Amino acid sequence: MADTIFGSGAGHWVCPNDRQLALRAKLQTGWSVHTFQTEKQRKTQALSPQEHEVILEVIRKAEKLDIIEQQRIGRLVERLENMRKNAMGNGLSQCLLCGELLGLLGSTSVFCQDCKKKVCTKCGIETIGSQKRPLWLCKICSEQRE
Known part of the structure; x- marks a missing residue:
């Protein structure tokens, strides 16, 4: 100092x-x-016109990818709404999605972990849970998670 x-x-x-x-x-x-x-x-250190163009191109590409992603999400939401509208069963004695009878005389049923409804094994999706154990989801809940 x-x-x-x-x-x-x-x-x-x-x-x-x-x-x-x-x-x-x-x-x-x-x-x-x-x-x-x-x-x-x-x-x-001012940017050259080529550098400006490269930056603008990156911004355009990001906007384009954002639009594509929004369209993909829109299609997924539409598909989910259609599945909900077309559900035929009650989720207790019938498969929630296809309406097939469940139980002794009907198909084997599984319990959806999210909505707590029963579905047949054709309409259920087996996934791995957070504790590395298998769990079943109906197609609606699986799409909703996605």
Whole structure:
């Protein structure tokens, strides 16, 4: 800290006097010795038209991918709504989706972990749960998770 005493020796920071500050103001170099250098750097670092075009192309591509993703999500939602509308059973004695009878005389049933309804093994999807155990979901709940 002793090195930075004002006005002591070469190589140390010296507070500019009023005359120097007035000269810097006339030359528009700012109050710092480094101000003009950074201004020159900023001007030389301006983006070229090719760089602008590359940046705009990346933005266009991202917008295009966003539109495609929105369309995909729209199709998934539409498909889910159609499955809900076309459900034929009650989920207790009949398969929730296809309406097939379940039980001793009917098809084998599985219990959907999400909606707690019964579905036949054709309309159920077996997945792995968070505890690495198999669990069953109806197609509606599976689509909803997706």
